[in-house]
Amino acid sequence: MSADLTNIEAQINPREALAGLGFADISEPRRVKGGWDTLLWRFGTPDGRNHSLRVFCLPGRNEIALRERLALETCATAGLAAPRIEKIGEIQELPAMVLSWCPGIPILAFMEKKPWTLWRLGRLFGRTQAKLHAVTPPDEFVTGAPNDWVSRVTEEYADLAAHALSLGLSTSSLIHMDYHPLNVVSNGATVTGILDWSGAAAGDPRADLARTEITLLAAPVPPGPLSALFNLARSLILRAWRSGYEEVAGPMPDYHPLRAWAGATFLAETEGAIDRPHVWGTQEDIERLRRKIDVWAREADIR
Numbered sequence: 001m002s003a004d005l006t007n008i009e010a011q012i013n014p015r016e017a018l019a020g021l022g023f024a025d026i027s028e029p030r031r032v033k034g035g036w037d038t039l040l041w042r043f044g045t046p047d048g049r050n051h052s053l054r055v056f057c058l059p060g061r062n063e064i065a066l067r068e069r070l071a072l073e074t075c076a077t078a079g080l081a082a083p084r085i086e087k088i089g090e091i092q093e094l095p096a097m098v099l100s101w102c103p104g105i106p107i108l109a110f111m112e113k114k115p116w117t118l119w120r121l122g123r124l125f126g127r128t129q130a131k132l133h134a135v136t137p138p139d140e141f142v143t144g145a146p147n148d149w150v151s152r153v154t155e156e157y158a159d160l161a162a163h164a165l166s167l168g169l170s171t172s173s174l175i176h177m178d179y180h181p182l183n184v185v186s187n188g189a190t191v192t193g194i195l196d197w198s199g200a201a202a203g204d205p206r207a208d209l210a211r212t213e214i215t216l217l218a219a220p221v222p223p224g225p226l227s228a229l230f231n232l233a234r235s236l237i238l239r240a241w242r243s244g245y246e247e248v249a250g251p252m253p254d255y256h257p258l259r260a261w262a263g264a265t266f267l268a269e270t271e272g273a274i275d276r277p278h279v280w281g282t283q284e285d286i287e288r289l290r291r292k293i294d295v296w297a298r299e300a301d302i303r
Contacts, residue, residue, distance in 0.1 A: 012039065012055065012091060014043075015029055017096070018043065020091070022087060023051070023087070025045065026044060028043070029041040040053070049100070050103075051086060051100060051101050052083070052098070052100075053096065053098055054068075054096065055091055055096045056095040061094065065097070066140075067197065068197045069088065069097070070138045070140055070200075071141075071197035073085065074135060074138050074174060075194070078174075081128070081190070081193050082197070083100050083193060083195065085097060085098075102185045102192045102193025103192050103193075104192040105186070106181060106182045106184065107124070107182075107186050107191075108181035111233070111237075115233075117188070118236060118237065118240065119240045121240075122237045122239075122243075123241070124186065124190070125191075125237075125240070125244060126240065126241040126244025127244040127245065127247055128191045129176075129241075129245055130246075130247075130249035131248060133174070133205040135173070137172075137202035141174075141200070142171055145171040145203060146165065146170075146201075147165070149177065149199075149201040149203055150164050150165055150207075150261070152199075152265045152268060153267075154264070154268050154271075157260075157264035157267075157268075160260050160264050160293075161261060163260075167206075170205075173202070173203060173204065174200065174202070175200065175204070175208035176194065176200055177201060177207070177208060177211055178198070178199045180215040180216065181237070205255075207262065209255040210258035210259045211262040213238065214259055214262045214266060214292070215266060216237055217238070257300045259296040259300070260293050263292055263293040267286070267289050267290065270285070
């Protein structure tokens with residue numbers, strides 16, 4: 001997979017590709033690292049604005065690109081902070097989008113630069129997710145839900161998906177399913193963008209909250225200073241996140257019966273990405289997550 005992705009990137013000339021999409025007079029496109037499932041470049045236009053070129057190139061790319069488009073259109077209608085779609089097209093028969101660039105840096109990076117902002121930004125992170133859950137999902141997401149997103153686990157964890165479906169899941173909220181402090185961009189005062197909507201769905205806030213908690217508890221983080229901070233501050237970020245969410249939405253619903261399932265969805269994505277370039281997870285992280293899933297399943301009396 002990593003070789004395929006590298007080959008695809010080598011075949012794309014982003015300046016030529018953007019000219020074909022109607023963006024000829026631009027600054028030199030700069031490759032942005034960090035995403036696990038797309039290729040991304042940043043560029044500027046003469047009006048002083050920055051934009052991103054996002055190319056979907058992995059298996060299931062057409063479905064993923066459609067889901068992202070529908071989610072971003074819904075965000076625009078609802079007034080949520082998220083990239084705005086400026087152009088949709090294809091590059092070498094791969095789905096592609098030009099999006100507005102959200103100013104700022106990921107919330108986790110802000111916390112690393114200014115640790116004293118952790119509580120305030122963690123609460124902002126929670127408040128923003130509560131506002132997200134108040135948004136009605138597009139009709140296209142409702143069709144097939146919740147089975148389409150509950151089933152995002154490997155066969156090994158089919159029992160966890162069956163248990164999730166037994167909990168009377170709602171499909172009335174827009175859920176992100178990868179909401180964490182690296183996918184939320186801030187200028188230090190407000191949220192300027194919620195990124196990476198490839199897993200968005202019509203779903204139950206409990207499922208999204210479970211996925212956020214297990215990510216905060218168990219996800220590998222990029223190497224560097226962020227790693228040390230995040231590992232030390234996971235519990236404090238969790239408390240701040242819950243506090244901010246409840247300020248907007250009231251008491252959090254009980255999502256704990258869904259934690260094992262949420263862990264299994266994250267495991268399915270991580271295992272599939274482990275050999276891609278720029279992915280910082282390791283096999284040790286995979287095994288650690290497996291052990292946590294077993295613990296969460298026992299706590300929910302599933303296994």
